[in-house]
Amino acid sequence: MRWTASLLAMLASSPAAASPESWVEANRSALLVEYVNLLAIPNVASDTPNIRRNAEHISAMMQRRGLSPRLLESEDGKSPPLVYGEWLVPGAERTLILYAHYDGQPVTAEDWTVTKPFEPLLLSARHDKGGKPLSVWITEREVDPNWRIYGRSASDDKAGVMAILAAVDALKAEGKRPAFNLKILFEGEEEAGSPNLAALLRRHKTTLASDGWVIIDGPAHQSGPPQLALGVRGDVNAEVTVYGPSRPLHSGHYGNWAPNPAMMLAELLASMKDETGRVTIAGWYDDVVPLTEAERRAIGEVPVADEALKTDLALGSTEGGGARLTELIHLPSLNINGMRSADVGANSRNVIPATATAALDLRLVLGNTPDRQVEKLVRHIRAQGYEVFDRDPTAEERQRFARVARVTPTPGYPAERTSIDHPLARDVAAALRKHGAIVLLPTMGGSLPLYLIRQELGVPNVSVALWNHDNNQHAEDENIRLANLWNGIAAIAAVMTMK
Amino acid sequence: MRWTASLLAMLASSPAAASPESWVEANRSALLVEYVNLLAIPNVASDTPNIRRNAEHISAMMQRRGLSPRLLESEDGKSPPLVYGEWLVPGAERTLILYAHYDGQPVTAEDWTVTKPFEPLLLSARHDKGGKPLSVWITEREVDPNWRIYGRSASDDKAGVMAILAAVDALKAEGKRPAFNLKILFEGEEEAGSPNLAALLRRHKTTLASDGWVIIDGPAHQSGPPQLALGVRGDVNAEVTVYGPSRPLHSGHYGNWAPNPAMMLAELLASMKDETGRVTIAGWYDDVVPLTEAERRAIGEVPVADEALKTDLALGSTEGGGARLTELIHLPSLNINGMRSADVGANSRNVIPATATAALDLRLVLGNTPDRQVEKLVRHIRAQGYEVFDRDPTAEERQRFARVARVTPTPGYPAERTSIDHPLARDVAAALRKHGAIVLLPTMGGSLPLYLIRQELGVPNVSVALWNHDNNQHAEDENIRLANLWNGIAAIAAVMTMK
Numbered sequence: 001m002r003w004t005a006s007l008l009a010m011l012a013s014s015p016a017a018a019s020p021e022s023w024v025e026a027n028r029s030a031l032l033v034e035y036v037n038l039l040a041i042p043n044v045a046s047d048t049p050n051i052r053r054n055a056e057h058i059s060a061m062m063q064r065r066g067l068s069p070r071l072l073e074s075e076d077g078k079s080p081p082l083v084y085g086e087w088l089v090p091g092a093e094r095t096l097i098l099y100a101h102y103d104g105q106p107v108t109a110e111d112w113t114v115t116k117p118f119e120p121l122l123l124s125a126r127h128d129k130g131g132k133p134l135s136v137w138i139t140e141r142e143v144d145p146n147w148r149i150y151g152r153s154a155s156d157d158k159a160g161v162m163a164i165l166a167a168v169d170a171l172k173a174e175g176k177r178p179a180f181n182l183k184i185l186f187e188g189e190e191e192a193g194s195p196n197l198a199a200l201l202r203r204h205k206t207t208l209a210s211d212g213w214v215i216i217d218g219p220a221h222q223s224g225p226p227q228l229a230l231g232v233r234g235d236v237n238a239e240v241t242v243y244g245p246s247r248p249l250h251s252g253h254y255g256n257w258a259p260n261p262a263m264m265l266a267e268l269l270a271s272m273k274d275e276t277g278r279v280t281i282a283g284w285y286d287d288v289v290p291l292t293e294a295e296r297r298a299i300g301e302v303p304v305a306d307e308a309l310k311t312d313l314a315l316g317s318t319e320g321g322g323a324r325l326t327e328l329i330h331l332p333s334l335n336i337n338g339m340r341s342a343d344v345g346a347n348s349r350n351v352i353p354a355t356a357t358a359a360l361d362l363r364l365v366l367g368n369t370p371d372r373q374v375e376k377l378v379r380h381i382r383a384q385g386y387e388v389f390d391r392d393p394t395a396e397e398r399q400r401f402a403r404v405a406r407v408t409p410t411p412g413y414p415a416e417r418t419s420i421d422h423p424l425a426r427d428v429a430a431a432l433r434k435h436g437a438i439v440l441l442p443t444m445g446g447s448l449p450l451y452l453i454r455q456e457l458g459v460p461n462v463s464v465a466l467w468n469h470d471n472n473q474h475a476e477d478e479n480i481r482l483a484n485l486w487n488g489i490a491a492i493a494a495v496m497t498m499k
Numbered sequence: 500m501r502w503t504a505s506l507l508a509m510l511a512s513s514p515a516a517a518s519p520e521s522w523v524e525a526n527r528s529a530l531l532v533e534y535v536n537l538l539a540i541p542n543v544a545s546d547t548p549n550i551r552r553n554a555e556h557i558s559a560m561m562q563r564r565g566l567s568p569r570l571l572e573s574e575d576g577k578s579p580p581l582v583y584g585e586w587l588v589p590g591a592e593r594t595l596i597l598y599a600h601y602d603g604q605p606v607t608a609e610d611w612t613v614t615k616p617f618e619p620l621l622l623s624a625r626h627d628k629g630g631k632p633l634s635v636w637i638t639e640r641e642v643d644p645n646w647r648i649y650g651r652s653a654s655d656d657k658a659g660v661m662a663i664l665a666a667v668d669a670l671k672a673e674g675k676r677p678a679f680n681l682k683i684l685f686e687g688e689e690e691a692g693s694p695n696l697a698a699l700l701r702r703h704k705t706t707l708a709s710d711g712w713v714i715i716d717g718p719a720h721q722s723g724p725p726q727l728a729l730g731v732r733g734d735v736n737a738e739v740t741v742y743g744p745s746r747p748l749h750s751g752h753y754g755n756w757a758p759n760p761a762m763m764l765a766e767l768l769a770s771m772k773d774e775t776g777r778v779t780i781a782g783w784y785d786d787v788v789p790l791t792e793a794e795r796r797a798i799g800e801v802p803v804a805d806e807a808l809k810t811d812l813a814l815g816s817t818e819g820g821g822a823r824l825t826e827l828i829h830l831p832s833l834n835i836n837g838m839r840s841a842d843v844g845a846n847s848r849n850v851i852p853a854t855a856t857a858a859l860d861l862r863l864v865l866g867n868t869p870d871r872q873v874e875k876l877v878r879h880i881r882a883q884g885y886e887v888f889d890r891d892p893t894a895e896e897r898q899r900f901a902r903v904a905r906v907t908p909t910p911g912y913p914a915e916r917t918s919i920d921h922p923l924a925r926d927v928a929a930a931l932r933k934h935g936a937i938v939l940l941p942t943m944g945g946s947l948p949l950y951l952i953r954q955e956l957g958v959p960n961v962s963v964a965l966w967n968h969d970n971n972q973h974a975e976d977e978n979i980r981l982a983n984l985w986n987g988i989a990a991i992a993a994v995m996t997m998k
Contacts, residue, residue: 105848128746219752233751239843246813247627248974251860252732252945253718255834256776257805257817257824262835262857263772269765277755277762306756314745314894317901318756325756335754336761338847339855342837344738348858349604349973350836358761359847361750395813402816446751474848475747 020170020493024486027169028143032122034061035162035485039120039151043158045103045192051080054102058083058161058186065168067184072204079196080188084207087168087182094211095181096424098492099461100160101190101217104153104478111476120151126470127477145483148468154480155471160216161186163466163485167492178496183210193235193410194449201456212424213453214495218446218465219473220484221439222305222312222325226432226491227465229444230425233329234364234451236412237337238374240381241357242268243404246395248342248351258352262341264403265356271384272334277319279334281380289367291330294420295442302326302439312470329445332373333363362412363447370412381405416450417443418460428462431498432491466491519669519992523985526668527642531621533560534661534984538619538650542657544602544691550579553601557582557660557685564667566683571703578695579687583706586667586681594680594709595923597991598960599659599716600689603652603977610975619650625969626976644982647967653979654970659715660685662965662984666991677995682709692734692909693948700955711923712952713994717945717964718972719983720938721804721811721824725931725990726964728943729924732828733863733950735911736836737873739880740856741767742903745894747841747850757851761840763902764855770883771833776818778833780879788866790829793919794941801825801938811969828944831872832862861911862946869911880904915949916942917959927961930997931990965990 024031041057042050055071062069067085074081080103107117115121115133123131124147131148153159164184171177185208187197201208221227244261245254274280291299306325310318320328341356343349362373378388387393387401390408398404418425420442432438444465453461466488467473468481523530540556541549554570561568566584573580579602606616613630614620622630623646630647652658663683670676684707686696700707719725743760744753773779790798805824809817819827840855842848861872877887886892886900889907897903917924919941931937943964952960965987966972967980 106846108842108846219749235751235849237847237849239847244814246811247969247971247976249812250718250945250973251832251834251836252734252862252943253828253968254824254944255828255832255860255862257819257827258812258814259776259816259818260835262838263768263776266765266768266835266838267774269762270769273762275766277758311898312745313748313757314897315743315757316898316903317758319758320756323756325753328756329752331755333750333754335750335849335851336759336765336840337750337849338841338843338852339761339765340839340843341835342858343607344837344839344856344858347605347607348736348738348837350734350736350834350860351973352834353837356838357843359841359843361754361849363751363754398813399810399815404815444751445753446749469752470746472746474749474850477746 018174020167020490023170023173024166024489028486031166032143035149036120038158038162039149039154040118042118043102043104043153044106045080045189051103051188055081055083055188058102061165062184065165067168072200072207074196074200075203082188082200082204083186085184087178089177089181092179092181095183095209097183097185097208097210097213098164099185099187099213099215100164101157101187102161103188103191104156105191105474107152108476114150114477117152120149120154123148123150143482145486147482148479149482150477150479152478154478155219155467156473156478157190157217159467159480159485159488163488163492164216166489167496170489170493171496176497179499182496183208190448193412194452195411197449198452198456201452205457208457210457210459212459213461214428215448215450215461215463216466216492217448217463218444219467219469219471220465221303222309222469223303225437225439227439227441227444228429228432229441229463229465230420231366231415231417231443232446232448232450232463233443234368234370234413234415235447236362236364236370236374236409238360238362238377238407238409239357240360241355241406243355243393243398244352245354246398248354251350251352254352260352261356262353265339265341265358268381268384269336269358272380276321278321281334281376283376284332287367287372288332288365291442298420298440298442299326299330302441326441330365330443332365332368335361335363337361364415365443366415366417369414370409374409378407381407413449414451415443416454416461418462422460424460425462427498428464428495431494432464434494435491464491464495517673519666519989522669522672523665523988527985530665531642534648535619537657537661538648538653539617541617542601542603542652543605544579544688550602550687554580554582554687557601560664561683564664566667571699571706573695573699574702581687581699581703582685584683586677588676588680591680594682596682596684596707596709596712597663598684598686598712598714599663600656600686601660602687602690603655604690604973606651607975613649613976616651619648619653622647622649642981644985646981647978648981649976649978651977653977654718654966655972655977656689656716658966658979658984658987662987662991663715665988666995669988669992670995675996678998681995682707689947692911693951694910696948697951697955700951704956707956709956709958711958712960713927714947714949714960714962715965715991716947716962717943718966718968718970719964720802721808721968722802724936724938726938726940726943727928727931728940728962728964729919730865730914730916730942731945731947731949731962732942733867733869733912733914734946735861735863735869735873735908737859737861737876737906737908738856739767739859740854740905742854742892742897743851744853745897747853750849750851753851759851760855761852764838764840764857767880767883768835768857771879775820777820780833780875782875783831786866786871787831787864790941797919797939797941798825798829801940825940829864829942831864831867834860834862836860863914864942865914865916868913869908873908877906880906912948913950914942915953917961921959923959924961926997927963927994930993931963933993934990963990963994
């Protein structure tokens with residue numbers, strides 16, 4: 001906020017540009033300052049006051065660009081609003097929505113090593129490869145495209161917000177306008193699973209009328225090029241807690257007589273996968289819709305970056321029995337997001353813990369539903385001898401059954417996929433290819449509630465993923481490489497002007 | 500500290516008493532105040548300034564009782580000192596040491612539900628059975644023996660410190676003196692594994708000359724009576740960390756291609772026990788010294804409280820394939836003290852974590868050594884396909900091996916056992932039995948570095964365990980039931996006067 005005055009002065013003095021690339025070149029410093037100010041506003045979806053500050057801040061950014069912004073509110077006015085803007089073009093034959101989300105994943109501040117999650121910092125390189133902090137007060141000619149901005153949502157997905165608005169700037173500076181009626185939509189609770197998106201789309205159906213959506217979210221391919229994904233995986237989370245003694249016990253006096261819930265959880269989790277990482281839960285892969293021949297061919301054409309990625313990630317092995325990453329993300333997954341029982345390290349004590357918990361993440365593909373996938377999980381846990389509750393069991397229930405578990409799923413949502421032959425897919429692919437190679441993915445590994453767009457508005461969507469793959473999204477030390485931001489702006493400008 | 504003046508006035512005005520029991524009856528209120536003041540001093544062994552405050556505070560408590568206290572320091576003067584006092588009896592034929600420890604287990608303050616760990620609080624009953632907070636400013640007649648004091652070390656083991664000093668008070672009030680030269684010794688880093696005890700015993704060998712030790716530590720039997728334990732299990736901790744990607748990854752884009760360390764840890768831990776809880780690590784039970792016939796008979800006479808305990812702990816099953824608790828604590832154990840990978844609950848994120856860690860606790864019996872038991876563990880982890888390091892592996896090492904683990908053991912110590920026929924065992928048993936039934940255990944489940952007493956000083960020891968079994972020692976909400984403290988004082992006075 002403290003930079004706004006000088007920022008406006010810089011924006012006002014932007015020279016006219018002959019291309020989005022030259023506009024970026026001439027305005028990088030002002031862009032950095034505007035972006036850092038946006039990242040400094042905490043944006044965890046559950047942090048209601050700050051989420052609203054984000055919405056109002058972004059609305060002001062749109063206002064300065066003449067995009068007639070409005071906050072599209074939920075019925076009770078309490079949910080994070082959709083931030084909406086538009087650039088209508090007289091005579092345009094179609095209307096497209098460009099989407100990004102302005103909320104970010106929750107943060108564990110003490111895990112961040114480079115800076116605090118909401119104190120964005122510019123580094124001269126990746127932090128674990130010798131990057132050093134830099135001032136944002138840099139002159140135009142000093143900006144190096146390999147620099148990185150660190151902070152929550154630097155990539156996921158305030159980069160989408162910033163790049164869409166900068167692409168509007170670039171078009172205006174060139175004296176151009178979009179090839180269609182452009183509607184811009186930023187969501188504020190995507191990382192919380194978009195619990196209100198369906199209702200919001202229904203409520204604002206007329207405002208949001210369009211022929212299709214282009215989603216700006218996600219990482220470029222590990223080998224460098226942008227990815228155009230025609231689908232996303234669905235997602236449902238389930239927390240599993242198993243129970244030991246009703247209070248933590250001295251591990252000398254009661255070990256090993258009292259069952260240890262950490263060991264019970266280890267055995268339960270270990271029963272869910274074989275040694276290649278294939279899920280052994282009955283029926284896990286049964287309802288998957290098979291890939292078409294064209295989709296299988298597209299997957300085969302995706303560059304293989306697996307070995308380089310293994311080196312970057314210091315991995316000595318991978319799951320999937322030799323299958324490639326791109327093949328594996330077209331399957332439903334079961335991932336342990338986190339696991340906890342009592343404490344380790346300096347706070348560890350000699351106890352038999354009272355409970356042990358694992359946070360599971362189940363990614364879904366076309367054919368799966370969240371409810372069915374969770375039901376398979378619950379059936380599997382029952383088959384291991386557990387009585388399963390959807391709440392904390394009572395002391396009486398804990399004593400009645402030899403093994404007791406609690407499973408609490410989130411609502412979740414299914415996968416979505418647009419046909420490889422749909423005009424929206426073909427046009428966006430063609431626009432992006434003017435700038436170089438792209439990677440075309442039938443489905444990307446990540447999840448967005450894109451099924452809602454078809455369900456509520458009856459239109460298809462595609463996703464453009466532009467940010468550096470090593471961006472630590474969803475974790476500590478999230479960052480964006482400037483070159484990806486610059487190229488992303490140009491790519492989005494190309495989509496906006498596609499015929 | 501703020502109550503010291505009034506406390507001294509109360510102590511000075513103590514009426515003469517005819518028995519330890521009547522002395523306790525007449526002085527309960529002053530005792531409570533003195534004890535609460537002691538519990539209010541934080542006592543985690545690594546907290547050097549506060550550990551010294553404890554030592555000086557206890558030394559002053561001894562000084563008031565005429566016990567000629569001294570702090571027995573380590574060579575560099577930096578370790579928690581032994582607090583030593585004595586009551587020498589002209590003409591006594593033997594010298595015994597009464598031992599307790601004044602440090603406590605580490606605390607996770609946010610897990611405590613009743614009070615902060617070092618803000619002791621008096622409750623009218625157990626906190627999960629309707630107990631309500633009470634003021635310590637109560638009159639003599641109001642003290643109910645079912646009340647409980649909550650706070651770190653309320654049972655383990657400042658109760659030992661307080662009860663030994665109160666037993667001295669009781670004897671003096673009766674005009675009695677011990678039946679032997681009484682030496683009193685309080686250790687300040689027992690819960691940290693007594694890393695300096697051997698050196699301290701060597702350095703102060705002459706001061707600590709005796710015919711045997713009586714240890715005051717640990718819980719009474721679950722059925723109520725005090726326990727006389729002739730041995731303790733040894734103990735060694737080992738932290739096991741397994742490694743996934745070098746940074747946390749988005750669980751959508753990389754799951755399940757990148758190996759998940761939480762799942763790897765689950766599989767590794769699950770491989771260490773069978774479904775009855777028996778450790779499946781090769782040779783785990785091989786070097787155990789078999790129990791003698793007399794020891795087996797004593798174990799057979801221990802009251803069976805297993806069913807009542809299962810109800811109290813809300814347990815629907817136990818480990819050991821039907822064996823009783825008392826039998827099981829005579830075996831070496833493998834317990835998971837804690838387990839952690841990324842986060843669960845509100846801070847959980849959709850990531851493949853970078854590491855997963857389990858804190859293991861290996862209890863040892865006669866015949867085991869810490870080094871051999873850890874070596875069996877490491878061999879087992881290697882047999883599961885892991886390259887094992889004693890430090891964080893480098894990125895190059897993580898990539899070279901399919902599975903990489905770090906195992907970092909504490910030094911640990913072996914078990915110790917005194918013969919059931921030794922005069923010290925027989926005399927202490929006889930003294931305690933004057934007050935009612937006792938439970939005689941060849942070995943108790945907990946651990947103390949008692950092997951050092953024989954190794955460094957050449958004398959035997961026995962342990963008297965007096966505190967309520969449901970005291971949450973080593974965990975949050977640690978507490979002591981007043982009746983156990985009162986009876987414990989009388990029991991210790993009986994030991995002090997045994998012929």
